[in-house]
Amino acid sequence: MSNLPAxxxxxxxxxxxxxxGDGTLTIGxxxxxxxxxxxxxFVEVPENxxxxxxxxxxxxxxxxxxASDIYSPLAGEIVEGNATLTDTPDAINTSPYEEGWIFRLVPSDMGALNGLLDAAAYQQVVEEED
Structure with a gap:
């Protein structure tokens, strides 16, 4: 199984x-x-x-x-796109959870985060696809 931070x-x-921890979410x-x-x-990040x-x-x-679309997991405002991906798009391959993040978002409803999958549920999704 791929690397899957809990x-x-x-x-x-x-x-x-x-x-x-500051009202923002990082997404990748x-x-x-x-x-x-x-x-x-190549990575096209969203506009601030x-x-x-x-x-x-x-x-x-x-x-x-x-080419693959990247979807916002929650409604809100994009506050930062990872500009370094313009020059180093392969950061997503080498460091998907650190340097390879794609954008930061201020969600309209932080509580909606609880509706997303935890690591165990996501792993089950991946196993069902394979």
Whole structure:
């Protein structure tokens, strides 16, 4: 099984969510997702200030195999896109949970975070897909 930090929340569409403790969330794609995509060659991060709905496509990750939309797990305002991914998109491959984060969000309802999957539930989703 891929690397799966227990302190994060997950979506069925393979995004991970980290609560930063300052009212913001950091979002990226899981180790499983980056392995499935292969070598990441381009990332389009969302613009700061953009309002997004839960499950809205707001970023794009392109690999040598395919392009994949990245969805916002919660409604809210994007406060930062990871600009370093412009020059080093492969950070998602080498460090999906650290340097490879994609955007930060101030959620409209922090309580909605509880509706996302924990690591065990996400692992079950991945196993059902395989």
């Amino acid at each position: 302190d994060l929340r997950y979506t069925k569409t393979h995004e991970w969510v980290k609560e930063n 794609i899981t180790d499983h997702a980056q392995e499935a995509l292969g070598d990441i060659v 200030g953009r309002q997004v709905d839960a499950d809205e496509a707001c970023a794009v990750v392109e690999s040598v195999k395919a």
